[in-house]
Amino acid sequence: xxxxxxxxxxxxxxxxxxxxxxxxxxxxxxxxxxxxxxxxxxxxxxxxxxxxxxxxxxxxxxxxxxxxxxxxxxxxxxxxxxxxxxxxxxxxxxxxxxxxxxxxxxxxxxxxxxxxxxxxxxxxxxxxxxxxxxxxxxxxxxxxxxxxxxxxxxxxxxxxxxxxxxxxxxxxxxxxxxxxxxxxxxxxxxxxxxxxxxxxxxxxxxxxxxxxxxxxxxxxxxxxxxxxxxxxxxxxxxxxxxxxxxxxxxx
Amino acid sequence: xxxxxxxxxxxxxxxxxxxxxxxxxxxxxxxxxxxxxxxxxxxxxxxxxxxxxxxxxxxxxxxxxxxxxxxxxxxxxxxxxxxxxxxxxxxxxxxxxxxxxxxxxxxxxxxxxxxxxxxxxxxxxxxxxxxxxxxxxxxxxxxxxxxxxxxxxxxxxxxxxxxxxxxxxxxxxxxxxxxxxxxxxxxxxxxxxxxxxxxxxxxxxxxxxxxxxxxxxxxxxxxxxxxxxxxxxxxxxxxxxxxxxxxxxxxxxxxxxxxxxxxxxxxxxxxxxxxxxxxxxxxxxxxxxxxxxxxxxxxxxxxxxxxxxxxxxxxxxxxxxxxxxxxxxxxxxxxxxxxxxxxxxxxxxxxxxxx
Numbered sequence: 250x251x252x253x254x255x256x257x258x259x260x261x262x263x264x265x266x267x268x269x270x271x272x273x274x275x276x277x278x279x280x281x282x283x284x285x286x287x288x289x290x291x292x293x294x295x296x297x298x299x300x301x302x303x304x305x306x307x308x309x310x311x312x313x314x315x316x317x318x319x320x321x322x323x324x325x326x327x328x329x330x331x332x333x334x335x336x337x338x339x340x341x342x343x344x345x346x347x348x349x350x351x352x353x354x355x356x357x358x359x360x361x362x363x364x365x366x367x368x369x370x371x372x373x374x375x376x377x378x379x380x381x382x383x384x385x386x387x388x389x390x391x392x393x394x395x396x397x398x399x400x401x402x403x404x405x406x407x408x409x410x411x412x413x414x415x416x417x418x419x420x421x422x423x424x425x426x427x428x429x430x431x432x433x434x435x436x437x438x439x440x441x442x443x444x445x446x447x448x449x450x451x452x453x454x455x456x457x458x459x460x461x462x463x464x465x466x467x468x469x470x471x472x473x474x475x476x477x478x479x480x481x482x483x484x485x486x487x488x489x490x491x492x493x494x495x496x497x498x499x500x
Numbered sequence: 501x502x503x504x505x506x507x508x509x510x511x512x513x514x515x516x517x518x519x520x521x522x523x524x525x526x527x528x529x530x531x532x533x534x535x536x537x538x539x540x541x542x543x544x545x546x547x548x549x550x551x552x553x554x555x556x557x558x559x560x561x562x563x564x565x566x567x568x569x570x571x572x573x574x575x576x577x578x579x580x581x582x583x584x585x586x587x588x589x590x591x592x593x594x595x596x597x598x599x600x601x602x603x604x605x606x607x608x609x610x611x612x613x614x615x616x617x618x619x620x621x622x623x624x625x626x627x628x629x630x631x632x633x634x635x636x637x638x639x640x641x642x643x644x645x646x647x648x649x650x651x652x653x654x655x656x657x658x659x660x661x662x663x664x665x666x667x668x669x670x671x672x673x674x675x676x677x678x679x680x681x682x683x684x685x686x687x688x689x690x691x692x693x694x695x696x697x698x699x700x701x702x703x704x705x706x707x708x709x710x711x712x713x714x715x716x717x718x719x720x721x722x723x724x725x726x727x728x729x730x731x732x733x734x735x736x737x738x739x740x741x742x743x744x745x746x747x748x749x750x751x752x753x754x755x756x757x758x759x760x761x762x763x764x765x766x767x768x769x770x771x772x773x774x775x776x777x778x779x780x781x782x783x784x785x786x787x788x789x790x791x792x793x794x795x796x797x798x799x800x801x802x803x804x805x806x807x808x809x810x811x812x813x814x815x816x817x818x819x820x821x822x823x824x825x826x827x828x829x830x831x832x833x834x835x836x837x838x839x840x841x842x843x844x845x846x847x848x849x850x851x852x853x854x855x
Contacts, residue, residue, distance in 0.1 A: 261679070261737050267686035307675070333678035352682035 253367065254281040256297065258290040258316070259305035259331065264352065268303045268331070271359035278363070287311025288404050291319050291397055295434070299326050301366055303350070306332040310406075311397075314386045319397050321439075322380045327370045329362050345382040392445035398424065398431040407431060409449075413462045413478055415440060417455040425482070450494050452476055452486035460497055517563050521556035528552050550611060558601050559636060562594050566640050575641070587641070595633035599625035656826075673767070677702075680733050687736075698736055704729045709760075716827065717756040719854075720787060720794075724748065727762055727785070734770055741780045742770065749788040754854045758823055762798065765846045768817065769800035794852040801843040824848070 255278055257268045265283050272278050281299045284290040287308050294302065294316070302325075306313040317325050330349040332338055342349045348369070350362045395406040407426060416423040417437040424431040441449065441457055451457050458476055466486075467475040474491060476484040486494060529549045536543040569590055573583035600622045606612040614621045680702050687695035708726050724746070731744050762785065769783045784799045817836065824832050831851050839845035 261683070262739060263683050263686050263737065264679075266690065267682065270686060270689050333682055334674040352678055353685035354682075 253278045253301060253370070254297070254299045255279070255301045255303060256281050256284065256290070256293055256299040256326075257303045258284045258287075258293075258308070258313070259303070260285055260308045261305075264305065264331070267352070267354075271354070271356065271363075274356060274360070275363060287313070287316045287319075288397060288406075290316045292399065292404050294320050294326065300370060301327045301329065303329050303331050306330055306335055306338050314383060317379060318383055318387065322376050322383060325376075325379060327366050328379065329366050341382055341385055345378045345385070347378045347382055392448075393440075393443040396424065396433060396435075398433060400429065400431050409444060410459075410461070412449075412459050413480055413482065414459060414484060415449075415457040427480075447497065450497055451490050452484060452494055453490055454487065456484055456486075458484060458494075460494075463498065466494070466498065518560050521559050521563070522553065524559075525549065525552035525556040528555075547611075547613070551606065554605050554609070554611070555602055558598055558605065562598060562637075563640050565594070566590070566637065567644065570641065570644060576645070591634055591637035594637055595630050596626055598633050599629050676733075676767075679737060683733075683737055694736070698733060701729045701732050705733075715759050717853075718759050719753065720748065720755045720757050721753045723757050723759070723762055724753075726760070727766060730763055730766070738770075743780060743782040745782065745784045747784070747786040751789050752787040752794060755787070755789070755794045755850075756853045756855070757794070757796070757850065758820075758827055761820065761824075761848065762796065764817065764820055765798040765848075768846070769798050769802070769844065789852055790849070792852055794850045796848040796850070797845060799839050799843060799845040803843075824850075 255272070257265050257280060259265045259268070262285070265285075269280060272280060278301075281297045282293050284293050287310055290302070290304070291311075293299075304313040304316060311319070313330060317328065328347065330338070330342060330347060331352065332349065333352040339349070339351075348362050348366045350359065354362075393409060395408050396412075398405060398407040407424065411426045413425045413427075415437065416425065418432070420434070420436055421432050422435050422437055422440055424433060437451075437455065437457060441451060444457070448460055449457050450460055452474075458478070462478050462480070463476055464479045465477045467477060467483075469475045469485070472488050472491070474486045474494070476486055476494070478484070526549070529545070529552050532548055533543050533545055569586065573579070573586045575583050575587065577583060603612070603618060603622050603625055607618070612621075680698065684695050684698050684702070687698060705726065708729070735742055735744065766783060766785065770781070782801045784797070786797045786799075788795055821834055824834050828850060833847070833849040836844060836846045
């Protein structure tokens, strides 16, 4: 059987070494990489596709839950959450039967968590628990405020207010912000579901526009509009989506 | 829903005051009744009781008036001489008005038994009850002060206990405690000496916490010792990501500061200012004498309040604010705000005292 490839994510270097120590007794596992924050973790999970992630819950900028949300439950490898103390998270982990490890841990507890995660990987029953956990965790939040973007070798957050419009490109989406275009691994439908519907409106099958960036609507042929943005860009709307745009812009 | 403590609810004082005066009415009725029965006279219980209840009712209103007056001119305030004069006048005035109100009410209710003109009856009533009424006025004042003192003392005690508990919890912040224990656990395998050093620091912190729980103020030096232990652990944990600078004016080391004043501020700077940013962070702690004041500052170079706008500033800050208010009242300042040039700065200004 192929070696299990794991990724270690924790903002404290010593804590990452702790996971490595735990793994020493398990030669059938190899470390694919280490990350010190959530953004790096997102990138590493996408690039290296590990089988298992040791994921610290509380981290700078982007916590463990947000990492999973950004990756998407369906694409997320198996996870063992690692935390020192967080009674709300622990309750949620128990309710949704996900694997977790409490700091500090000993060899025995480490081995038990690892075995459990491994049997879960073999049975391929990964997604459902995480889905439940995430929907509970983000239940209070309303809309997406920022997106993780990778551009020019750099990975960073893009505030949704900076987006002018979004164009579908197969399973990706192009975020047009200023003079830059960022490609993100989201479908247009999934973005539409997460963004505030009062701010981001679909104007045709393949385009979502930020209404705050709209300068004017210009009637075009056969009842369609041209949407003119503050930046001067002109987008076409299709009749099917005209009503929603008109309702929000009050025309 | 949160429930107010019983004594704080609006209707409670009314009910208590009314109950007291109803008790006085019953008390007088039985006394008069027993005297009359003993003397072999016939006694109209109900007639006497209702008259006493009217008497008590007038006093319920007067009691509320006395409380109002005393709030305006408290006897234990700075202008107590003027207040005493006001109260003396008020007590005489009430002792005169009370019988008149009583007679008027009895007549209005049709319970008046004396056929003489109002003024005649009133005069007799004033003369007959002036001394009792004066006694009641000052009795109400006495009870008010005794009860007030008692309640204030028990509130202070509860607050003190609360802040001690908070202080203890703050040091033992579970997240900090367990992460430190984990650091020790990991270091044990690869660097036993470091592990031991961290363990000793943690023990120092716990010991100091337990020792100082009762003390309200300590010399700044002691607070800095505590902070040093705390920071050494945080430095081990965050290592390349944490740069701490301390600038204490030589004369400031002996100044008294509230126990555990700085630690929650520093913890905040680390947690909200440094941790959320993946780049290395700096925390600057400074203390200097400024005339009659001691000025303390904790500054970080994180994202500032707006950058982490949604993140709460912690229970520690609320407790600190309340403690400073209680210990120094008007004589202190405590502000947390965006620092010029980025980050957050917490400023505390206290009276400079060395004992």
